Amino acid sequence: MNQTAKTGVSRCPIDHSAFSNNKPLSANGCPVSAGAAAFDPFSNDYQQSPPDYVRWAREEEPVFYSPKLGYWIVTRYDDVKAVFRDNKTFSPSIALEKITPNSDEANAVLASYDYGMSRTLVNEDEPAHMARRRLLIEPFTPEALKQHEPLVRKLARQYVDKFINDGKADLVNQMLWEAPLVVGLHFLGVPEEDMDLLRQYSIAHTVNTWGRPGPEEQIKVAHAVGNFWQLSGKILEKMRQNPEGGGWMQYGIRLQKDHPEVITDSYLHSMMMAGIVAGHETTAHGTANAIKILLQHPDAWREICEDPALIPNAVEECLRHNGSIAAWRRLATCDTRIGEVDIPAGAKLLMVSSSANHDDRKFEEAGTFDIRRENASEQLTFGYGSHQCMGKNLARMELQIFLEEFTRRLPHMKLSEQTFSYLPNTSFRGPEHLLVEWDPAQNPERTNPGILDLHAPLRLGEPSASAISRPVVVEQAILVTDDTLKLRLVSPDGKPLPRWTPGAHIDIECGDTGISRQYSLCSDPADTGHLEIAILKDPESRGGSAWIHDNIKQGDRIQIRGPRNHFRMDPDVKKMILVAGGIGITPISAMAREAKLRGIDYEIHYSGRSRSSMALLEELSALHGDRLKVYARDEGNRNDFATLLAKPDPDTQIYACGPTRMLDGLQQCCETWPEDALRMEHFHSVLGALDPSKENAFEVELKDSGLTLTVAADQTLLQALQGANIDVQSDCCEGLCGSxxxxxVQGEVDHRDVVLTRSEKELNNKMMSCCSRSVAGKKLVLAL
Ligand code: FES
Incomplete structure (x- = not known):
């Protein structure tokens, strides 16, 4: 099959001779698969759900050539991320190219407007791109974005005020299209006049770039795009008269004085137009998609209404599951490979990032919408690497604030009966209308106007897993020893609780004290109906265990976080020595159960003051018989670690949890054992507070993002990364959890965490950014 000149590919790039005679030919005669031959990103099926539309490809043919489009289609997470990461092999230069080339007439119309859209940050190669990005990124940092929060909150309030008493609305028409445009214009520094015109023009820009307009529509679109170009130029000229304004464009105009070769006139004009589209449509569609999918999952909607702290992570899950950027483009600059597929130089690529976001290899049960998904923010809707969306945190801010406004004021809102339609194009995706309804008599502010003054704190940057909590009900609370309370927790709606693995813990929030404490799970991991923990009342308690003992009773509803596991069993372990001291038995009991289930050779060594003070003793004895050795101090019995561990065994691993003195003793006795044979649960960090007088500042080069940052002496690497708009997850911030x-890539690390094993630290190819630093202030290079 010969490609037409329309796609820019002169002939089919598939090597026909490489195919056997058995390979079925597609309808157009190519040896491409039937799925590849049928692929049409302008079809309704693609528009309704791009990830479902290419599910077959994710499973069977993750990279394929589409004869209809003249593009190679990339569908899996790792492949899409690898393409984003390497902006030399995969040039962004075609990111804004018209996917359906214009007719000569349409081109003539554009020329009549002196249309001259050229390179922007989105489609520019190096070295020009990073020079500009570095100069222009400052107004996008979380710190700088905070100044826009009052405006976004004010707009959310004003738009919802207009229809709150109507009982129904088309949210796209009445708010979600226009409000992000106002925010986008405000951010850029553009006056709000001409908003209606800009609205029409920016739709035309989408059709022009990513759509398939017919010949007549092409002419109409060309006029709109030409007008958009001219209006952008006029607005820019106005700004030049007053370059002291607070917008991003004025910031660029001011920088032009010192960097005229980097910030050129043509560049400013192109960015003016592209910036309006980039800042507007992505967020408008993103918010509509988010509200739609949340209302389609009433449990998730109810949960964010009840607990707004869940909103930041819910936003990430909405962006992952139903984001506004369905696909993005790159050009192969040389012969290369993606996954198992050879890609020729000059090949055009369509990376279906929405499909990557549904890849089960990356996201467990990727098709499930889960607002507590801990790796949701690894979604690729914002892209990745040096071209990652600069405005991602502005979008996050708008999404969080809009959702907060709706969940507080219209928690009873529902989707109306409707069929969703989308503007046919490859890349920008959101419903054209979003019809919702509610009973205005039930509006909470009618009976409680105070809700209008409530605000959840804004969270810019990566949401922390530590903010994701869930309610549970205490089904049973019993004292199992004089000072150990065992809690059995179930979900309030009878639904299964999250799965967990032996060694995992949950955090209990102690009411409104602001205190939360971690407790290891000791029930059966296979039983998702309930979770069990045992809490020792610590005589030195600063509020955690004492609060739980004094306040929690059967029937209470409490908030927990997790489960999370920092104390995992090695999946290949052959023999286990399990050592517990006192309440340290809780994770050990779950491990012993697992060892028994998996037929692993194991023994349990459990020490305590007296048998009556040792929790879970009876059930452990019943389950493990002779494998359980008990050392009760009041019986004169002590575990002799030196004898127990006298002979190192390469096939045995030791898992231990208990008081620090016990763990120190074990460590000494394991010195002759293989590295990493001993694995311990640490409940407390070994880190002190950062002491700037003793720390060195150091430089860190981010290879994928093309940035170099300085980590100050009074700052962690994590803080420096987040301050520069780089997404890195975090949870404990104490070197305990590994998130x-x-x-x-390069440089020597001063490891200060307790997550990595000794040999992992020696390998020096990963580090915990919340605590570890460079050795002697020398430079580090990271794959970020
Ligand atoms: Fe937990 Fe860094 S955030 S180890």
């Missing part, structure tokens, strides 16, 4: 891990 802030980053990959190290």
């Amino acid at each position: 802030c891990e980053v990959n190290v």
Whole structure:
């Protein structure tokens, strides 16, 4: 099959001779698969759900050539991220190219407007791109964005005020299209006049770039785009008269004085037009998609209405599951490979990032919408690497504030009966209308006007897993020893609780004291109906265990976070020595149960003051018989670690949890054992507060993002990364949990965490950004 000149590919790039005679030919004669031949991103099926539309490809043919489009289509998470990461092999230069080339007549119309859209931050190669990005990124940092919060809150209030008493609305028409446009214009520094015109023009820009307009529509679109171009130029000229304004464009105009070769006139004009589209449509569609999917999942909607602290992570899950950018483009600059597929130089790529976001290899049960998904923010809707969306945190701010306004004021809102339609195009996706309804008599502010003054704190940047909590009900609370309370927790709606693995813990929030404490799970991991923990009342308690003992009783509803596991069993372990001291038995009991289930050779060594003070003793004895060795101090029995561990065994691993003195003793006795044989649960960080007088500042180069940052002496690497708009997850911020891990390409790390094993630390290819630093202030290079 020969491609037409329309796609820019002169002939089919598939090597026909490489195919056997058995390979079925597609309808157009190519040896591409039937799915690849049928792929049409302008079809209604793609518009309704791009990830479902290419599900077959994710499973069977993750990278394929589409003869209809003249593009190679990339569908899996790792492949899409690898393409984003390498902006030299995969040039962004075609990101804004018209996917359906214009007719000569349409081009003539554009020329009549002196249309001259050229390179912007989105479609520019290096080295020009990073030079501009570095100069222009400052107004996008979380710190700088905070100044826009009052305006976004004010707009959310004003728009909802207009229809709150109507009982129904088309949210796209009445708010979600226009409000992000106002925010976008405000951010850019553009006056709000001409908003209606800008609205029409920016739709035309989408059709022009990513759509398939017919010949007549092309002419209409060309006039609109030409007008958009001219209006952008006029607005820019107005700004030049008053370059002291607070917008991003004025910031660029001011920088032009010192960097005229980097911030050129043509560049400013192109960015003016592209910035309006980029800042507006992505967020408008993103908010509509988010509200739609949340209302389609009433349990999730109810939960964010009841607990607004869940909104930041819910936003990430909405962006992952139903984001506003369905696909993005790159050009192969040389012969290369993506996954198992050879890609020729000059090939055009359509990376279906919405499909990558539904890849089960990356996201567990990716099709499930889960507002507590802990890796939701690894979605690729904002892209990745040096071209990642600069406005991602502005979008996050708008989404969070709009959702907060709706959940507080219209928690009883429902989707109306409707069929969703989308503007046919490959990349920008959101419903054209979003019809909702509610009973105005039930509006909470009619009986409680105070809700209008409530605000959840804004969270810019990566949402922290530590903010994701869930309610549970205490089904049983019994004292199992004089000072150990065992709690059995179930979900309030009878639904299964999250799965967990032995060694995992949950955090209990102690009412409104602001205190939360971690407790290891000791029930059966296979039973998702309930969770069990045992809490020792610590005589030195500063409020955690004492509060739980004094306040929690059967029937209470409490908030927990997790489960999370920092104390995992090695999946290949052959033999286990399990050592517990006192209440340290809780994770050990779950591990012992797992060892028994998996047929692993194991023994349990459990020490305590007296048998009556040792929790779970009876059930452990019943389940494990002779494998359980009990050392009760009042019986004169002590575990002799030196004898127990006298002979190192390469096939045995030791898992231990208990008082620090016990763990120190074990560590000494394991010195002759293989590295990493001993694995311990640490409840407390070994880190002190950062002491700037003793720390060195150091430089860190971010290879994928093309940035170099300085980590100040009074700052952690994590803080420096987040301050520069780089998404890195975090949770404990004490070197305990492993969620802030980053990959190290070069440089020596001063490891200060308790997550990595000794040999992992020696490998020096990853580090915990919340606590670890460079050795002696030398430079580090990270794969970020
Ligand atoms: Fe937990 Fe860094 S955030 S180890």
